[in-house]
Amino acid sequence: MTSAIVVSGLHKSYGSTHALDGLDLEVATGEVHGFLGPNGAGKSTTIRVLLGLLKADEGEASLLGGDPWQDAAKLHRRLAYVPGDVNLWPNLTGGEVIDLLGRLRGGLDPKKRDDLLRRFDLDPTKKGRTYSKGNRQKVALVAALASDVELLILDEPTSGLDPLMEEVFRQFIEEERHRDRTVLLSSHILSEVEALCDRISIIRRGKVVETGTLADLRHLTRTSIQAELAAAPNGIANLPGVHSLEIEGNRVRCEVDTAQLDALMKQLAASGIKSLVAQPPTLEELFLRHYEDDTVAAEPLAATR
Amino acid sequence: MKDFAGTATLVRLALRRDRIMLPVWIVVFVSMAAGSAKASIDLYPDVASRVEAANTTNSSPALVSLYGRIFDPTSLGEVSLFKLTSFGALLVALLAAIVVVRHTRGEEESGRLELLSAGVLGRYASLTAALIVSAGTVIVMGLLTALSLIGTGLPASGSFAFGLTWAAAGLTFAGVGAVTAQLTEGARTANGLTAVVLGVSYVLRALGDSASDGGARWISWLSPIGWAQQIRPFAGDRWIVALLPLALMVVLVAAAFALVRRRDVGAGLVRPRPGPATASPSLRSPLALAWRLQRGSLYAWGFAFLLLGFIVGNIASNVDGFVSSDSAKELVEKLGGVNGITDAFLSAEMGMLGLLASAFGIQAALRLRSEETALRAEPLLATGVTRVQWMASHVLMALLGTAVLVLVGGLGSGISSGASLGNMGRQVPRMLAAAAVQLPAIWVVTGLVVILFGFAPKLVTAAWVLFGAFLLIGQFGPIFDLPQGLMNVSPYAHTPRLPGGDFSATPVILVSAIAALLLAAGFTGFRRRDVG
Structure with a gap:
């Protein structure tokens, strides 16, 4: 499988702030890749480097097999980009902007354009200055999704959309996936990424701290367990990877590293399980684990793979 | 309250x-x-x-x-x-x-x-x-x-x-x-x-x-x-x-x-009216977009220049009477004229039109920066448009726009002064030439915006300050007897005093070359820097 985007050891500083601090990222061709992190983590900076708008201080980046800085315009014909902040020309209509951006990219599919306008419920005759943030974003989304390109780079594309429109957006991304288009979707909305993405990279302070499929990443997190046993539990406290253990008579409550789940189950089963509740980890937990101690400047965890 | x-x-x-x-x-x-x-x-x-x-x-x-x-x-x-x-x-x-x-x-x-x-x-x-x-x-x-x-x-x-x-x-x-x-x-x-x-x-x-x-x-x-x-x-x-x-x-x-x-x-x-749902077939290049964004302003300026040209040309026929005192004649000549009060007046006024057109050029070229800071350049540069193509669109609007303005002003003044002096056939080409020689200095000022945009985008409005300095040197330099070396810093100091004055190609070519250098450097700078 080839990679649409390969980035390694990317550094970018603005004065004394390090926006990117050795970032690695790989997006396989045909996958929907979630690029997850809070505001200011470096998502937009990475995307701008990939678009050749910023020049990296250090590191390698390859986009669709080319150099994003050297071959910018040539590569851009094969991709479409939706910025996080969409600003339109005040006296051009939405329809004009969609057509202009499409033509500069090498053409639009008019049928797809109409379909998108209808499903996003966007009026293309309004002037740029009269659109709300959500509608400006729709203009950029229609222009991007109606283009016949190999790669979509979307920077927090749903941040101004209402839940109904978010759903429409998800349907379109599902369709894109079936057409084997590659999508880099930056977001801080976990449910969106969880629902749409094949693989995820979590970025924190200019570095990717986790990357993999959702299943891979879940593996890293803790499952919370509540069990009622036939007899008093035994030896659980000595198992590796068991946290926040509470034992009341025959009841056990704990959190266990997903990797150690099997060992814990065996130990519990030895005492006879009467009832068991296991809550799978959510992406949110994984995310919080990386960010809750941000102020303490915790060490980034070892990446999987 | x-x-x-x-x-x-x-x-x-x-x-x-x-x-x-x-x-x-x-x-x-x-x-x-x-x-x-x-x-x-x-x-x-x-x-x-x-x-x-x-x-x-x-x-x-x-x-x-x-x-x-x-x-x-x-x-x-x-x-x-x-x-x-x-x-x-x-x-x-x-x-x-x-x-x-x-x-x-x-x-x-x-x-x-x-x-x-x-x-x-x-x-x-x-x-x-x-x-x-x-x-x-x-x-x-x-x-x-x-x-x-x-x-x-x-x-x-x-x-x-x-x-x-x-x-x-x-x-x-x-x-x-x-x-x-x-x-x-x-x-x-x-x-x-x-x-x-x-x-x-x-x-x-x-x-x-x-x-x-x-x-x-x-x-x-x-x-x-x-x-x-x-x-x-x-x-x-x-x-x-x-x-x-x-x-x-x-x-x-x-x-x-x-x-x-x-x-x-x-x-x-006033509710804005809805516009077209699709773009006209011609809106397919950065230049078409720049034209669309700037044409309104160019039309207004063009109309004003035509009007100004007519007024200036009309006044020119009265100038002989106006400056009948010796000291006033001396002043007009000091302000840049030679050989004949009427020509001196027209050449001074063409200089004024040149300064005004420079202001349009600065404003048009500054669109580059305002489009960049408003994040409207980014989506364009993320398409097949190269940086040079995008930058050239607004720079061309500045260069060609200023040319249109001075030529329209020259045409207006040529027609009205020719009509009142009774030699239209001679006066129109003379005034068009007087307008055209303003362009190298105007383009140097446009070039200053462009080079600042390429290398120090945050300081790009300093072009206005430089323009103001040239203006002051030109307006007050002769009155306060500033040293010639200082006055020569202003590109406008090298504009031939047409109509009426001697035309020499050397300063025109040199100032044009400086403008070209500034523009080329600006493009190089922008190709290498970060956008945003």
Whole structure:
């Protein structure tokens, strides 16, 4: 499988702030890749480097097999980009902007354009200055999704959309996936990424701290367990990877590293399980684990793979 | 009172944002008045010379319509400053209105006001603060202008009346800006509307002033600029007339407040019309977009240049009579003319058109930066458009736009001066050539914007400062006998004095080469730097 985007050891500083601090990222061709992190983590900076708008201080980046800085315009014909902040020309209509951006990219599919306008419920005759943030974003989304390109780079594309429109957006991304288009979707909305993405990279302070499929990443997190046993539990406290253990008579409550789940189950089963509740980890937990101690400047965890 | 909550904070915010712009403008206006007075006072040592100059001015309808009538031919102050009375009032009025629109509609359009409105901010706070800042600026400007005129030795009463003339026009048009800011959703459109009102006011005044003795002089009294002028500084100092523009300001401000109450934040009273749902087939390149964005401004400037050209050419036929005194002839020749007063006048005025066109060029090239900071360049540069193509689109608008402007001005002045001198066939090509030789210096200034944009984008507005410096060197250098080496720094110093003067190709080629170098360097810089 080839990679649409390969980035390694990317550094970018603005004065004394390090926006990117050795970032690695790989997006396989045909996958929907979630690029997850809070505001200011470096998502937009990475995307701008990939678009050749910023020049990296250090590191390698390859986009669709080319150099994003050297071959910018040539590569851009094969991709479409939706910025996080969409600003339109005040006296051009939405329809004009969609057509202009499409033509500069090498053409639009008019049928797809109409379909998108209808499903996003966007009026293309309004002037740029009269659109709300959500509608400006729709203009950029229609222009991007109606283009016949190999790669979509979307920077927090749903941040101004209402839940109904978010759903429409998800349907379109599902369709894109079936057409084997590659999508880099930056977001801080976990449910969106969880629902749409094949693989995820979590970025924190200019570095990717986790990357993999959702299943891979879940593996890293803790499952919370509540069990009622036939007899008093035994030896659980000595198992590796068991946290926040509470034992009341025959009841056990704990959190266990997903990797150690099997060992814990065996130990519990030895005492006879009467009832068991296991809550799978959510992406949110994984995310919080990386960010809750941000102020303490915790060490980034070892990446999987 | 809660409708006004937060006004003081907004005033401080506005002063913080304009802490450079407003003082610079005040200094420019004050020194323009004082400099002009100082330079002219020596030209008219006695009453006879003043009466002569004033009578020739008053007998030329073109001059009267441009600057207004001289009411008291014996008054040193009026004869020295008549060119700045209503013309200066026009500029002060423009500034006052722009300041109001900038801090009301401009803030609203950008969405920043909404951010603040969510805090403790009364609905009238933004308009009140903008009016306070604008009115404060023109009042300070009026006072300092008066003091500086007294400093040049002119009578105190007349000096204050002159300051009041400017301030009154400024206050009225602060009111006009307050109203137009409520009408439209875009600050540019609001400024455009203000400019129309201002233009109509100036034209009404010009029509009334140039009417014959028994004619329709009352038309001037329909114009706020006419009222300001009728205060007649140094010629009677009719303070009472100032009540008219002040009363109009009160009415306009009251209207603006009433309008604020009737509309939503962000909305205008004039609903924008829907436009086409698809782009026209020609909108398919960055240049087509740049043309679309800038054509409105180019049309307006082009019309103004054609008009200016006609006026200049028309005045040229009267110049011989106008500067009949020796000292005035000397002055015109000092201002850049050679061989014949008419040619000298035309060549000086073409120089003025060149300066004005440079301002268009700066503004057009600065679009690069405003598009970049508004994040509108980014989506374009993320398509198949190269950086050079995108940058070239707006640079071409600046280069070709300035060329169109000076040539249109040259054509207008060639036709009207040719018609009144009776040699159209000769005069039109001469004036077109005089227009064309302005271009290298204009393009150097455009090149300065471009090179700053390429290497120091945050400093790109410094191009205005450099342009202002060239302007000052050119206007005051000969009067204050600055060393030639310093004056040669200005690209305008090397423009051949056409029509009439000697044409030598060397400076034209050299200045053009400098412009080309600046442009090329700017493109190289932009290709290498970060966008955003």
